[in-house]
Amino acid sequence: xxxxxxxxxxxxxxxxxxxxxxxxxxxxxxxxxxxxxxxxxxxxxxxxxxxxxxxxxxxxxxxxxxxxxxxxxxxxxxxxxxxxxxxxxxxxxxxxxxxxxxxxxxxxxxxxxxxxxxxxxxxxxxxxxxxxxxxxxxxxxxxxxxxxxxxxxxxxxxxxxxxxxxxxxxxxxxxxxxxxxxxxxxxxxxxxxxxxxxxxxxxxxxxxxxxxxxxxxxxxxxxxxxxx
Numbered sequence: 725x726x727x728x729x730x731x732x733x734x735x736x737x738x739x740x741x742x743x744x745x746x747x748x749x750x751x752x753x754x755x756x757x758x759x760x761x762x763x764x765x766x767x768x769x770x771x772x773x774x775x776x777x778x779x780x781x782x783x784x785x786x787x788x789x790x791x792x793x794x795x796x797x798x799x800x801x802x803x804x805x806x807x808x809x810x811x812x813x814x815x816x817x818x819x820x821x822x823x824x825x826x827x828x829x830x831x832x833x834x835x836x837x838x839x840x841x842x843x844x845x846x847x848x849x850x851x852x853x854x855x856x857x858x859x860x861x862x863x864x865x866x867x868x869x870x871x872x873x874x875x876x877x878x879x880x881x882x883x884x885x886x887x888x889x890x891x892x893x894x895x896x897x898x899x900x901x902x903x904x905x906x907x908x909x910x911x912x913x914x915x916x917x918x919x920x921x922x923x924x925x926x927x928x929x930x931x932x933x934x935x936x937x938x939x940x941x942x943x944x945x946x947x948x949x950x951x952x
């Protein structure tokens with residue numbers, strides 16, 4: 725097991741943690757939404773102080789790889805790359821939805837439970853995928869517009885669907901099937917640790933020069949109005 729710097733910047737929450745194996749030694753999060761660029765390096769510094777570690781004590785950097793906010797993911801990726809280059813550390817990319825699915829599991833869940841993490845993509849659209857109890861994806865990442873018929877096949881097969889992530893609350897009024905369970909599990913750095921530790925042991929690192937987050941969609945850029 726390893727001492728890891730964990731960077732979660734896929735959503736509105738800028739969350740930084742340091743882990744040592746299964747233990748979370750430090751956790752720092754921005755108090756305001758979408759403050760990634762302004763606060764991420766300050767949060768990393770605060771985590772090191774809290775953990776009593778220097779940056780040179782770290783063994784790898786794990787970053788949430790998306791899907792999620794285009795700008796926020798770019799901030800996290802850029803900072804992770806800079807640290808890895810400077811300290812010659814390996815970099816681990818953690819699928820954001822996979823980490824949410826694993827964090828949503830509970831020992832009392834039924835054997836046929838499926839996990840459906842959701843990242844808000846505006847209006848009634850979400851980035852989502854479906855995972856089984858072992859964390860294996862059963863359906864590929866998709867951008868879905870949620871309505872009353874969403875996940876009808878899984879419900880018809882008798883599955884309990886456990887929804888999580890910042891896109892799930894807005895779907896609660898639409899997905900009213902009795903087998904729909906909503907859990908208040910959102911993106912935070914400690915959720916990356918389990919997947920990241922497994923990747924570290926397997927030496928499953930990304931190429932720092934060529935890594936790019938899973939943006940899934942291009943940013944929504946508009947032309948500003950000219951102010952006279």
